[in-house]
Amino acid sequence: xxxxxxxxxxxxxxxxxxxxxxxxxxxxxxxxxxxxxxxxxxxxxxxxxxxxxxxxxxxxxxxxxxxxxxxxxxxxxxxxxxxxxxxxxxxxxxxxxxxxxxxxxxxxxxxxxxxxxxxxxxxxxxxxxxxxxxxxxxxxxxxxxxxxxxxxxxxxxxxxxxxxxxxxxxxxxxxxxxxxxxxxxxxxxxxxxxxxxxxxxxxxxxxxxxxxxxxxxxxxxxxxxxxxxxxxxxxxxxxxxxxxxxxxxxxxxxxxxxxxxxxxxxxxxxxxxxxxxxxxxxxxxxx
Amino acid sequence: xxxxxxxxxxxxxxxxxxxxxxxxxxxxxxxxxxxxxxxxxxxxxxxxxxxxxxxxxxxxxxxxxxxxxxxxxxxxxxxxxxxxxxxxxxxxxxxxxxxxxxxxxxxxxxxxxxxxxxxxxxxxxxxxxxxxxxxxxxxxxxxxxxxxxxxxxxxxxxxxxxxxxxxxxxxxxxxxxxxxxxxxxxxxxxxxxxxxxxxxxxxxxxxxxxxxxxxxxxxxxxxxxxxxxxxxxxxxxxxxxxxxxxxxxxxxxxxxxxxxxxxxxxxxxx
Ligand SMILES: Nc1ncnc2c1ncn2[C@@H]1O[C@H](COP(=O)(O)OP(=O)(O)OP(=O)(O)O)[C@@H](O)[C@H]1O
Ligand SMILES: [Mg+2]
Numbered sequence: 107x108x109x110x111x112x113x114x115x116x117x118x119x120x121x122x123x124x125x126x127x128x129x130x131x132x133x134x135x136x137x138x139x140x141x142x143x144x145x146x147x148x149x150x151x152x153x154x155x156x157x158x159x160x161x162x163x164x165x166x167x168x169x170x171x172x173x174x175x176x177x178x179x180x181x182x183x184x185x186x187x188x189x190x191x192x193x194x195x196x197x198x199x200x201x202x203x204x205x206x207x208x209x210x211x212x213x214x215x216x217x218x219x220x221x222x223x224x225x226x227x228x229x230x231x232x233x234x235x236x237x238x239x240x241x242x243x244x245x246x247x248x249x250x251x252x253x254x255x256x257x258x259x260x261x262x263x264x265x266x267x268x269x270x271x272x273x274x275x276x277x278x279x280x281x282x283x284x285x286x287x288x289x290x291x292x293x294x295x296x297x298x299x300x301x302x303x304x305x306x307x308x309x310x311x312x313x314x315x316x317x318x319x320x321x322x323x324x325x326x327x328x329x330x331x332x333x334x335x336x337x338x339x340x341x342x343x344x345x346x347x348x349x350x351x352x353x354x355x356x357x358x359x360x361x362x363x364x365x366x367x368x369x370x371x372x373x374x375x376x377x378x379x380x381x382x383x384x385x386x387x388x389x390x391x392x393x
Numbered sequence: 394x395x396x397x398x399x400x401x402x403x404x405x406x407x408x409x410x411x412x413x414x415x416x417x418x419x420x421x422x423x424x425x426x427x428x429x430x431x432x433x434x435x436x437x438x439x440x441x442x443x444x445x446x447x448x449x450x451x452x453x454x455x456x457x458x459x460x461x462x463x464x465x466x467x468x469x470x471x472x473x474x475x476x477x478x479x480x481x482x483x484x485x486x487x488x489x490x491x492x493x494x495x496x497x498x499x500x501x502x503x504x505x506x507x508x509x510x511x512x513x514x515x516x517x518x519x520x521x522x523x524x525x526x527x528x529x530x531x532x533x534x535x536x537x538x539x540x541x542x543x544x545x546x547x548x549x550x551x552x553x554x555x556x557x558x559x560x561x562x563x564x565x566x567x568x569x570x571x572x573x574x575x576x577x578x579x580x581x582x583x584x585x586x587x588x589x590x591x592x593x594x595x596x597x598x599x600x601x602x603x604x605x606x607x608x609x610x611x612x613x614x615x616x617x618x619x620x621x622x623x624x625x626x627x628x629x630x631x632x633x634x635x636x637x638x639x640x641x642x643x644x645x646x647x648x649x650x651x652x653x654x655x656x657x658x659x660x661x662x663x
Pocket of ligand 2 (some may be wrong): 394434435562563
């Protein structure tokens, strides 16, 4: 008896020791990681500072000069603000239109891609890696690169921006959708397949109803992101409010009041859609 | 009529269905028994073509359906309906929609997308539900029903396919004894009244004895018994279940035993 308890406490001690050793090791690793991280940050920053023609330290106080100019000019001409807002509202609509269209098209492609690359659901199980890599590529290439290439080929306008954002969206949403679809219940799908339904029919009736709330919520989130992307692409010639902003700013002092109006429009839009979509997303994931 | 010849299915090294051969010359009710892992589910899934056989063949009438693909395969699946242990309905959809899924084989994808089912098929679906005694649940969501009711919806979906064969993979294994009897009675009636062939995987010996015209016993993927239920002696059962001398039939029949204690068909006829 006493023997048994003795060995028992012995082994407890052993476990305590080895666990503490494990904890110490983990802490060392954690500390090391942190040190490496800080080192990389500092060295990266120094390299960036060296390469930067003006130098970060000498130039950073000028960062505030630009908003100050814009602000003061906008304040002087504040009476014209409503007129400017009205003037640029149509181009805001264009920007939002690009975001809506590209989110819809991208989500549709993302949906198909995600189903094709989810184990258990895929139409051609052997092609899963192919569709996964395709989504990786779509996701990896920044919208602005695709947009620039397309603008070079097709000329400026909203279509290149739409295609660029839609492609990126397909990759990004496809990955998220696929993670949701992976957790879906396969029983209804099996049931539908057993009746002789086609793949499209089984997906539509067996999978979509299960994943729709999550998919919609992700798509709304993506829509918020795409409004920003669509505004930014305006700068490189895709039209919409971004183009107007770049024009107003390039003009320099004299049209800063219009730039301020555009900023206000953009800011208001983004806040508005953030609010709306977060409310809907909460509803979707709760209900 | 239905001819299974040397059907084999391997998962890597594991041979789940091993050289299974049997022949069914007229519609009857067949029970497949065997312990867990014997390959019963795999056999049914291959017959419905949800899984592909490694070798061997399935012939129905004069048609070899073993290698059918695309529309031909789906055509076969619609003639050979399947019922699952977990019902496998679409839980968020209403009962009638679930029954109408039995007609998907005849529907285009576009019609499916817009939920366009002809009125006479909707009527037919509700008639079938009536036949199975659950018409009053027609508008409810499938997941609002009890297990026994859901299984009857699954049977209704199968009937909506108007199949020649109904494959049932442990249709009563997740049901309480009362519902189990209702479901088995329904399957038996479908066989007798409509003349459809029913092949059911069953966990319990006495269910097979009570309802089936023929029993096939499987062990480690192979058919080790094939004959009338009367021939299913305790020795034969011992062989199928691979049990030692301590084998007792009660070990395979908890469900129906409690059913017999509860006592009755009267309880269930309602
Ligand atoms: N997809 C699969 N991959 C690998 N092995 C599988 C697969 N499906 C089945 N098996 C194996 O094949 C064998 C037969 O399985 P099956 O499900 O057909 O048995 P069963 O008789 O239906 O058993 P149960 O009564 O438990 O349902 C088992 O050993 C199982 O592990
Ligand atoms: Mg099984």
